[in-house]
């Protein structure tokens with residue numbers, strides 16, 4: 001930026017007048033210096049010619065005296081000359097030998113004078129000097145005298161310098177007066193001239209000062225000095241452009257303020273367009289929504305709003321009623337440039353200007369400014385000048401771009417607001433937004449429906465007035481009660497979160513309330529249903545336990561009596577009876593097993609089953625199980641392998657429940673495998689919760705389909721539950737075993753694939769403290785009886 005250093009014009013005036021005055025003074029001094037010596041010389045020349053005349057008049061008498069040596073005539077003539085002319089001080093005639101005749105005011109005399117009076121060079125001289133003989137200042141003129149061409153002597157004429165001095169004094173006096181007049185005159189003239197010269201500058205300075213103080217209406221009207229007038233015109237042009245720029249800036253400020261304060265940009269757009277159009281001194285301003293294709297073949301869109309300056313030609317159809325298209329020429333290129341966010345300006349005479357699809361009075365100059373909404377090209381703000389062809393200044397371009405930017409921001413903000421409003425409207429939950437003091441600032445329709453208040457009744461109220469039990473901030477799903485306008489208390493699930501501004505300062509809280517009335521009702525019904533189901537289950541279990549007990553007594557009697565009968569009938573003559581009695585006995589045991597299972601399950605479900613955990617010798621349990629199940633293994637043609645390493649030998653479990661579970665798994669493996677292999681492997685595992693003993697029962701049997709695995713451990717669940725199934729059983733064994741293992745702090749898991757065998761794993765805690773293996777519980781002999789289905 002260039003800075004112009006301005007001196008105060010008053011100092012300029014002083015300088016100009018000083019300069020003029022100095023020049024005048026110098027000229028005067030030069031004049032005086034040149035003229036005074038000249039005038040003095042003139043006066044001296046007069047004296048010289050006078051003295052020469054007197055000397056000439058003496059020559060004749062001197063010639064006579066030179067011949068006669070009688071100087072009386074000369075004395076008389078000299079005395080007469082002195083008497084007749086006061087200005088003659090003395091007359092002195094000196095011979096080459098020094099004899100001299102002196103005539104002065106005191107008379108005459110002769111003297112022998114020195115060589116001063118007879119200069120070597122015999123030429124006439126005259127000068128003002130102090131004459132030695134008389135001891136006073138005089139004009140002494142000396143001229144050599146020759147008689148008959150023989151140098152005789154000198155004639156000296158002494159003239160008084162009083163007249164000369166008087167003349168010189170008058171000369172100085174006159175010159176002094178003249179100098180004073182000249183100095184004063186030149187000073188006055190220079191001051192007047194300087195003031196006249198500076199006055200327009202002062203006016204201009206005053207205008208610049210006004211402009212600097214912000215008065216953009218200040219204009220300089222100067223019609224004097226051409227240069228200053230040119231400067232004033234430049235100033236006025238600059239002030240005009242400043243005023244225009246200020247007007248446009250003011251209009252942009254106005255646009256910003258209106259867009260910010262208005263809820264909808266549509267309500268203020270026309271007054272904003274009018275303000276900007278008026279400030280930019282254009283004929284029309286229009287807002288066009290872009291409808292151009294991609295890539296654009298021209299500018300196509302709908303004029304949403306338009307302002308037309310009064311008296312300017314308007315369009316031929318109202319805003320928002322027609323699609324406008326500018327095609328041909330450079331329009332596809334220009335539309336692309338607008339899409340990239342660049343400004344496009346063109347003149348009516350431009351050969352590349354296209355043809356508008358809808359006729360409009362042509363503009364001399366136009367400029368189109370793109371509007372961006374949410375990162376997309378929304379449309380353009382167009383400015384037409386129908387009066388003059390214009391070169392749009394940088395300031396105008398920047399201002400138009402700012403206005404378009406603010407309009408784009410207002411549209412974006414409104415769209416975002418509508419988006420949020422739609423979300424809030426469609427939310428089923430009740431939303432309350434508060435300020436940091438928990439006063440309600442905003443509510444959604446759901447909240448109004450829930451509480452039964454109007455928006456006006458809620459806004460500004462403390463949220464504690466509608467939410468009872470304190471409002472937790474930054475809470476997730478806490479139960480609270482809302483007090484509705486009707487006085488009803490509505491249970492809600494209440495959540496709240498801090499609402500922070502961009503820089504992070506707290507601006508309020510967002511609270512969400514979800515009505516729980518229906519949920520609570522359903523929950524209460526569910527609890528009731530659950531309680532009823534549990535009660536029914538308990539009654540069923542009690543019934544089953546009682547029934548099982550009641551069934552076991554007669555069943556044991558049947559088994560006992562059938563055994564007794566079979567022993568009585570043992571003999572070769574009654575083989576059929578023995579066989580029937582054996583069937584009765586086997587069926588009795590089968591039924592007893594089923595009843596035992598049901599009894600176990602009902603005990604577990606009724607909560608009467610307890611666990612007596614102790615250190616258990618797993619190898620002994622497995623040996624016992626193997627002995628029990630060898631007959632089944634042989635019957636099925638299976639190979640039963642057992643591997644129990646020493647370090648995995650001790651488990652901490654309820655002996656009978658552990659044994660029953662292992663027995664059940666191995667029994668199943670043998671049952672569902674034919675001519676295959678069943679292997680039981682024991683491991684000691686280190687898991688997150690601690691160490692455990694794992695008993696894996698793997699078989700190469702029929703396997704289980706993936707779809708059945710999930711339900712395998714449910715009571716009465718069988719893969720093949722049909723009446724014509726090949727394998728017998730009740731589907732209770734796994735359910736009971738799993739429950740037992742879980743009661744012992746372990747579990748049973750299964751991996752299986754249809755047709756490729758199964759692998760069941762029991763896990764129970766490892767023995768807590770080292771124990772003597774001999775002291776560890778060993779399984780009893782009742783395994784066969786506990787074996788379900790065996």
Ligand code: ADP
Pocket residue numbers: 664668669670672699701702703704712717718719720728729730731732733734735758789
């Ligand atoms: P049950 O064997 O008395 O039917 P379980 O609860 O012991 O009852 O077994 C449930 C079902 O799981 C069995 O009917 C069978 O279909 C399936 N099953 C259990 N173990 C195996 C196995 N090792 N191989 C294939 N299927 C098995």
